[in-house]
Amino acid sequence: MSELKITNLAASVEGKDILKDVSLTVKGGEIHALMGPNGTGKSTLGYVLVGHPNYTIKKGSIKLDGVELVGKLPEERARAGLFLAFQNPVPVQGVRLSAFLRTAYNQLHPDEKIPIKEFYDSMKAHMKKIGIDESFMSRSINEGFSGGERKRFEILQMVMLRPKIIVLDEIDSGLDVDALRIVAEEIREYHSQDTGFLIITHYQRILKNIQPEFVHVLMDGRVVKEGGNDLSLKIEDEGYDWIRSEA
Ligand SMILES: Nc1ncnc2c1ncn2[C@@H]1O[C@H](COP(=O)(O)OP(=O)(O)O)[C@@H](O)[C@H]1O
Ligand SMILES: [Mg+2]
Numbered sequence: 001m002s003e004l005k006i007t008n009l010a011a012s013v014e015g016k017d018i019l020k021d022v023s024l025t026v027k028g029g030e031i032h033a034l035m036g037p038n039g040t041g042k043s044t045l046g047y048v049l050v051g052h053p054n055y056t057i058k059k060g061s062i063k064l065d066g067v068e069l070v071g072k073l074p075e076e077r078a079r080a081g082l083f084l085a086f087q088n089p090v091p092v093q094g095v096r097l098s099a100f101l102r103t104a105y106n107q108l109h110p111d112e113k114i115p116i117k118e119f120y121d122s123m124k125a126h127m128k129k130i131g132i133d134e135s136f137m138s139r140s141i142n143e144g145f146s147g148g149e150r151k152r153f154e155i156l157q158m159v160m161l162r163p164k165i166i167v168l169d170e171i172d173s174g175l176d177v178d179a180l181r182i183v184a185e186e187i188r189e190y191h192s193q194d195t196g197f198l199i200i201t202h203y204q205r206i207l208k209n210i211q212p213e214f215v216h217v218l219m220d221g222r223v224v225k226e227g228g229n230d231l232s233l234k235i236e237d238e239g240y241d242w243i244r245s246e247a
Helices: 042-050 074-080 097-108 116-130 134-138 147-161 177-191 205-210 229-238 241-246
Strands: 003-013 016-027 031-035 055-064 082-085 092-096 165-169 196-200 214-219 222-227
Touching (some): 031 229, 042 055, 042 074, 092 097, 147 177, 196 205
Parallel strands (some): 031 196, 082 165
């Protein structure tokens, strides 16, 4: 079973200390939610996990199946099985969506040779399910995509690339109710296949459909509260102030 183990992680960006001490373990088949008010370092954690070059790790470790990821390149981390769906996915000019996914898949799973037709057929089937028109296959990544289309494409990547541990950063923002339901269905399906999820969100909205088993609250770069799904419901009702005064 796969396991992402984050221990005493501290990180800075532009000389500013954002993550101060984060420890968190996500195992295959588990759904975790990372909640917290705006600006507390949730997206920073996502970027640090996948090795974004702007972020400096000051201390701590990030292990996937016992292998240290700190110091590794983003592509090595992806190959190890880590995937991040971005809060704000960016356009990539001149790179076709279909070619991108095919190349990424081959890089992540070099030992598997899926015939191209089979791969594209599977891609089309997933696109249909997620609600992305087939014509998007030949479009440049995220160029001219609406917010919701970008989010759906993140989900398509998630299901096509078959990572071991998936971090979803505010996947619910910009999604309408139908898309949210589809996303929740995909997450539930993958969760049953031994994939571990860390769902970053400041709303309870998406969690209603997903029902995470573990909820962690990040404030000022530290995990200050942990609990089950009931914690997310309490946050929905009462906000974060009570946690802040406790901490
Ligand atoms: N590239 C950056 N340069 C300077 N400050 C940044 C940068 N990225 C994030 N920050 C700051 O780090 C803090 C945490 O941001 P972020 O991780 O995006 O929070 P969250 O996702 O929890 O809303 C914020 O104060 C933000 O302004
Ligand atoms: Mg964020």
